[in-house]
Amino acid sequence: MLLIKNGRVLDPATNMDATLDVLLDGERIVRVGADLSAGDADVLDAAGLIVAPGFIDLHCHLREPGQELSETIETGTKSAAKGGFTAVCCMPNTLPVNDSASVTRGIVERAKVTGCVRVWPIGAVSVGSKGEALAEIAGMKEAGIVAVSDDGKPVATARLMRQAMEYCESLGLPVIDHCEDPSLFAGGVMREGQQSARLGLKGIPAQSESICVGRDVEVAGLANARLHIAHMSTRGSLEYVRAAKKRGLRVTCEVTPHHFTLTDEDVRYDTRYKMNPPLASRSDRDALIEGLADGSIDAIATDHAPHHAASKDVEFDRAPFGITGFETALALGLTVLVHPGKLSLMRLVELFTAGPARVLGIERKIAAGQTADITIFSPDRPWTYNAAESPSKSRNTPFDGRSFRGGPIATIVGGRLVHNHR
Amino acid sequence: MLQRLQHLLGIEPLTVEQVNFFLDQAKPFQEFQRHPLKKLATLRGKTVALAFFEPSTRTRISFATAASRLGADSMNLQAESSSLKKGESLIDTVRTLEAMRPDGIVIRHAASGAAEFVAARLEIPVLNAGDGSHEHPTQALLDALTIRDRKGTLDGLNVTIVGDLLHSRVARSNIYLLTKFGTRITLCGPPMWMPPVLEDLAPGVRRMPCIEEALKDADVVMVLRVQTERMHEPALSEADYVLRYQLTPERLRLARPDALVLHPGPMIRGLEIDPAVADGPQSCVLEQVTNGLAIRMALLYHLVGGAPADAPHPAKERSNAAD
Amino acid sequence: MRIVEKRQLLSAEQIDRTLKRLAHEIVEKTGGAEKLALIGVRRRGVPLSQRVANFIHADGKHRVSLGTLDITLYRDDLSTVGAQPIVHSTDIDFEVDDRDLLIVDDVLYTGRTIRAAMNGLFDLGRPRRVQLCVLIDRGHRELPIEASFVGRTVETTDTEIVEVRLREIDNEERVVIVDRVT
Numbered sequence: 001m002l003l004i005k006n007g008r009v010l011d012p013a014t015n016m017d018a019t020l021d022v023l024l025d026g027e028r029i030v031r032v033g034a035d036l037s038a039g040d041a042d043v044l045d046a047a048g049l050i051v052a053p054g055f056i057d058l059h060c061h062l063r064e065p066g067q068e069l070s071e072t073i074e075t076g077t078k079s080a081a082k083g084g085f086t087a088v089c090c091m092p093n094t095l096p097v098n099d100s101a102s103v104t105r106g107i108v109e110r111a112k113v114t115g116c117v118r119v120w121p122i123g124a125v126s127v128g129s130k131g132e133a134l135a136e137i138a139g140m141k142e143a144g145i146v147a148v149s150d151d152g153k154p155v156a157t158a159r160l161m162r163q164a165m166e167y168c169e170s171l172g173l174p175v176i177d178h179c180e181d182p183s184l185f186a187g188g189v190m191r192e193g194q195q196s197a198r199l200g201l202k203g204i205p206a207q208s209e210s211i212c213v214g215r216d217v218e219v220a221g222l223a224n225a226r227l228h229i230a231h232m233s234t235r236g237s238l239e240y241v242r243a244a245k246k247r248g249l250r251v252t253c254e255v256t257p258h259h260f261t262l263t264d265e266d267v268r269y270d271t272r273y274k275m276n277p278p279l280a281s282r283s284d285r286d287a288l289i290e291g292l293a294d295g296s297i298d299a300i301a302t303d304h305a306p307h308h309a310a311s312k313d314v315e316f317d318r319a320p321f322g323i324t325g326f327e328t329a330l331a332l333g334l335t336v337l338v339h340p341g342k343l344s345l346m347r348l349v350e351l352f353t354a355g356p357a358r359v360l361g362i363e364r365k366i367a368a369g370q371t372a373d374i375t376i377f378s379p380d381r382p383w384t385y386n387a388a389e390s391p392s393k394s395r396n397t398p399f400d401g402r403s404f405r406g407g408p409i410a411t412i413v414g415g416r417l418v419h420n421h422r
Numbered sequence: 423m424l425q426r427l428q429h430l431l432g433i434e435p436l437t438v439e440q441v442n443f444f445l446d447q448a449k450p451f452q453e454f455q456r457h458p459l460k461k462l463a464t465l466r467g468k469t470v471a472l473a474f475f476e477p478s479t480r481t482r483i484s485f486a487t488a489a490s491r492l493g494a495d496s497m498n499l500q501a502e503s504s505s506l507k508k509g510e511s512l513i514d515t516v517r518t519l520e521a522m523r524p525d526g527i528v529i530r531h532a533a534s535g536a537a538e539f540v541a542a543r544l545e546i547p548v549l550n551a552g553d554g555s556h557e558h559p560t561q562a563l564l565d566a567l568t569i570r571d572r573k574g575t576l577d578g579l580n581v582t583i584v585g586d587l588l589h590s591r592v593a594r595s596n597i598y599l600l601t602k603f604g605t606r607i608t609l610c611g612p613p614m615w616m617p618p619v620l621e622d623l624a625p626g627v628r629r630m631p632c633i634e635e636a637l638k639d640a641d642v643v644m645v646l647r648v649q650t651e652r653m654h655e656p657a658l659s660e661a662d663y664v665l666r667y668q669l670t671p672e673r674l675r676l677a678r679p680d681a682l683v684l685h686p687g688p689m690i691r692g693l694e695i696d697p698a699v700a701d702g703p704q705s706c707v708l709e710q711v712t713n714g715l716a717i718r719m720a721l722l723y724h725l726v727g728g729a730p731a732d733a734p735h736p737a738k739e740r741s742n743a744a745d
Numbered sequence: 746m747r748i749v750e751k752r753q754l755l756s757a758e759q760i761d762r763t764l765k766r767l768a769h770e771i772v773e774k775t776g777g778a779e780k781l782a783l784i785g786v787r788r789r790g791v792p793l794s795q796r797v798a799n800f801i802h803a804d805g806k807h808r809v810s811l812g813t814l815d816i817t818l819y820r821d822d823l824s825t826v827g828a829q830p831i832v833h834s835t836d837i838d839f840e841v842d843d844r845d846l847l848i849v850d851d852v853l854y855t856g857r858t859i860r861a862a863m864n865g866l867f868d869l870g871r872p873r874r875v876q877l878c879v880l881i882d883r884g885h886r887e888l889p890i891e892a893s894f895v896g897r898t899v900e901t902t903d904t905e906i907v908e909v910r911l912r913e914i915d916n917e918e919r920v921v922i923v924d925r926v927t
Contacts, residue, residue, distance in 0.1 A: 458870060
């Protein structure tokens with residue numbers, strides 16, 4: 001038993017914002033109230049800290065099976081726990097691609113043994129994510145996937161998207177798309193604009209993403225199915241999503257912390273600033289912040305994409321896309337959005353908890369009977385991120401050495417303390 | 423000290439004083455090209471590594487000759503024969519070269535930022551001989567020298583640059599250099615290779631879609647190569663390119679009567695430039711080659727010559743001077 | 746460490762008379778300065794060579810060619826200094842082949858400058874003969890170099906410096922010996 005005392009409980013799902021104690025027993029929350037007595041429970045003093053429902057990351061890459069040089073389920077989940085996440089959804093672009101029940105089972109079993117937070121796999125839409133035939137989605141659902149995606153690439157055609165959506169709707173799974181137009185993307189390495197012209201790097205126009213979002217929204221309307229836009233990064237995409245929501249379509253979207261923090265002006269030739277979608281213009285970033293504030297955007301997801309050092313220590317053109325992100329996500333949300341007054345703290349917590357839960361069609365709240373997944377964080381403690389101390393195997397982050405106000409303190413999964421930094 | 427530049431990675435970060443310094447220092451090396459005996463001992467014992475990861479005959483030979491005439495030796499790395507093809511990373515190839523202890527590296531590479539990448543990781547001077555679409559500083563310096571020698575000054579000239587501007591490192595370096603002297607730059611090329619953002623590269627840059635308009639009042643016309651190797655896009659029809667952008671004698675007459683014609687080479691006569699213009703009296707292409715040698719000698723002399731910046735202070739030479 | 750002036754060697758008037766005397770010697774000993782070319786070594790050899798040439802031309806009967814030489818690229822001590830010295834132009838607009846050359850410099854000391862000057866000249870062609878004219882010879886030769894025409898010979902110590910100051914460059918006109926004292 002664990003009693004979390006004196007914390008400020010912030011739960012958007014129940015609209016709770018009060019100083020309360022939370023009592024956990026085994027894997028469940030048993031009581032939430034004022035001045036609870038500990039009995040023989042261990043006591044965790046959360047004075048000055050926020051007690052929130054356990055954070056969910058809708059989008060990450062754990063690289064296992066097949067790419068364990070960059071990350072494993074063990075090291076990735078340790079990093080996630082340090083970032084305050086209690087559950088992570090890992091994308092299927094592993095080796096082999098997670099396109100079958102056996103690979104899904106493999107991941108689920110491995111996570112039971114080596115993972116310290118919940119691992120919810122996302123299965124591929126198509127076999128090998130090649131964009132041709134549908135993968136064995138029903139089989140994967142039984143093995144434990146929570147959604148499908150061909151992440152790394154867009155779902156290849158509108159026709160395939162329609163088939164996938166209609167099929168997945170019947171299975172109760174959302175389709176998540178990495179939106180990009182291959183012919184506009186071709187060979188690009190950063191956002192097309194003034195900075196790409198100055199650096200002499202091939203640019204990818206913003207419309208590469210929004211064209212595909214528009215396509216997907218139309219297909220979602222045609223198929224009457226759920227659609228979730230992964231790592232949305234442009235104003236144009238956001239406008240399609242807003243319009244879709246207004247029409248009553250079940251379209252959701254997520255934004256990464258680096259996209260609401262950095263812009264293409266931050267890119268020089270440092271490969272720690274190279275990711276897909278690339279860092280966007282200031283106008284896009286500002287539009288995303290507005291969308292986060294006004295509810296058009298449903299979730300913050302990290303797209304944690306570890307790459308071992310040697311693979312990133314090459315010329316910009318040749319470097320793989322991606323940066324890590326578990327440990328800086330909350331801190332960036334607090335420092336860049338909440339403290340400057342762009343977002344309320346409650347809204348930020350919603351983007352990490354109730355928002356992602358809604359996308360997955362599950363519940364996430366602090367109430368008696370709920371799963372004992374809790375994220376405890378400081379809203380304002382100053383600290384500096386040192387990538388060398390990360391449990392992740394990879395160090396490809398542009399935020400190394402950056403100072404923050406506020407960050408994760410303790411993470412509880414199923415009643416167990418998997419991270420404690422008090 | 424102006425001359426104590428450690429690397430030459432691009433024109434953009436240089437001051438006007440630094441540019442003028444190297445243009446002025448090229449002058450004695452221009453004269454040197456007329457000596458019957460073109461061999462100095464001033465860089466004797468030094469080795470210059472020529473790391474050319476992109477095919478290049480002219481620039482490589484120019485640097486090799488410059489090094490040789492200064493008395494230095496050169497180490498040659500050519501992309502076709504290098505292990506780069508076998509998947510060795512840029513950094514390993516370069517560290518291998520460094521282990522052979524050259525006194526400087528001249529690098530040309532298809533990736534923008536490659537010269538900076540190498541300079542950040544090595545202890546020796548790096549000269550950028552062209553990195554992707556980013557910069558080609560020695561080309562801009564030799565172009566500026568050619569223009570200055572013929573026109574007497576760089577100040578306030580009208581320069582028109584024609585061709586595939588988006589992918590051209592020659593265009594970028596020239597824009598950065600010439601605008602430092604208050605030149606007005608007019609860019610002209612197919613719209614998909616001439617996006618509006620190019621006007622933001624430096625003050626005084628404008629785009630004109632029509633070559634006849636772009637050439638009016640030009641003091642200098644720079645014709646760029648048509649670069650098939652750096653295009654990911656479907657190529658423009660050659661016939662269309664000739665029709666709309668070839669520098670013909672008729673079009674050249676729209677510029678000022680004493681306008682100079684420059685081309686970084688190699689030229690495809692009949693494509694971007696009419697043979698009559700290429701070989702005509704306004705064409706400066708041969709001077710560009712000679713000036714390229716002089717500029718590169720001046721750069722190697724200053725950047726690769728001398729002791730390393732952190733060398734211990736030499737015992738006082740007996741010299742009849744108080745310093 | 747400071748630089749102090751120890752004594753004056755030549756006044757402005759003495760410099761002038763010395764150069765005039767050298768001009769006469771040159772005409773005499775070269776058989777009328779036929780085909781003679783004066784090469785002033787940068788920096789102060791240049792105005793000195795101009796003045797000697799003017800004296801030679803003064804009688805209207807003799808004519809010499811005049812050129813300037815920058816020896817920076819021919820120095821033997823460059824790899825030991827820090828930043829590379831600035832290179833200046835060499836200006837010799839006549840054929841060197843088969844000419845009688847007279848190198849003109851301000852002070853002859855170790856001889857290394859003149860060695861470098863000869864390297865520079867031989868890169869331009871094959872002179873018939875090379876001779877040397879200096880305003881001051883201060884001894885301490887490190888190479889087998891001699892001057893045929895010397896304005897004044899002085900004995901100096903290792904730490905002393907002979908400073909030739911000319912109006913074209915220094916806004917002063919005298920030759921002094923200075924010393925480094927701690």
